[in-house]
Amino acid sequence: MAELSTERLSRVFAALADPTRRDIVARLSEGDATVGQLAEPYGVSVQAVSKHIKVLEEAGLVSRSRDAQRRPCHLEAEVFDLMTGWIERYRRRAEERFQRLDAVLAAMDDLQDNDQRGVAS
Amino acid sequence: MAELSTERLSRVFAALADPTRRDIVARLSEGDATVGQLAEPYGVSVQAVSKHIKVLEEAGLVSRSRDAQRRPCHLEAEVFDLMTGWIERYRRRAEERFQRLDAVLAAMDDLQDNDQRGVAS
DNA sequence: GCTGTATTCAACCGATCGGTTGAATAGCGT
DNA sequence: ACGCTATTCAACCGATCGGTTGAATACAGC
DSSP states (O other), X not given: OOOHHHHHHHHHHHHHTSHHHHHHHHHHTXXXXXXXXXXXXXXXXXXXXXXXXXHHHHXXXXXXXXXTTBOOEEEOTTHHHHHHHHHHHHHHHHHHHHHHHHXXXXXXXXXXXXXXXXXXX | OOOHHHHHHXXXXXXXXXXXXXXXXXHHTTOXXXXXXXXXXXXXXXXXXXXXXXXXXHTTSEEEOOBTTBOOEEEOTTHHHHHHHXXXXXXXHHHHHHHHHHHHHHHHHHHHHHHXXXXXX
């Protein structure tokens, strides 16, 4: 029953691939806001923003509550861990590989040093 | 002349929104590989994989060299910093806000304590 | 120079995306 | 009950996406 996370990861990355949605996330990091409030700054319809929020919600980045006819949006920052977890895993692997390569190059340098000061070329 | 990074960030997030491309990145973290090698495990054509690599390349996640007719792919892990930088910025803001909220709630608890043990209800 | 291998280019296809407009729904305040 | 506000649903549109097939290009080896 594993590998739900790959679908989830795809949703999160896809959600943040849009600059308007990233900006919404940025603004929500300063505090909760309603759809109407979020829509104001952009040159698009409220419906478009509503769709963006739905995408963020389905990615688990945003949750919503109720306040009369308003539906305030709240940033769920824990989801970021999913991304940083993935990223750091492969960054670490790449860096380890880089260090091993460094070690090999150093070893080759040593060999060359021995060659130069030792037997032959 | 700023805000080149927003376009770049969009490309990186969009590139990683596809599970096949994430898997390619994962495999490249273990070492460089050619298009042909990368294509084998997936049930898609070499051309499709070639397109995926192009997307990763334009996002700056992959660079390529030349070895005869082969074009080995190399993971450029530094780009990850762009993402983690963005993510951490807003995670931090959200957490700070959360702590402030915590402080407010604690203050309200104090007030209530005083009310209970002090003057009136 | 020809053959085989590795990769890309080009055109096409159905699905999804980000946007629109218009109508529906939900919940105040009077 | 009515009107105002906030939000969503539904249908549509052009653009982009992930995939295909078929042809072109680039290079090594015989």
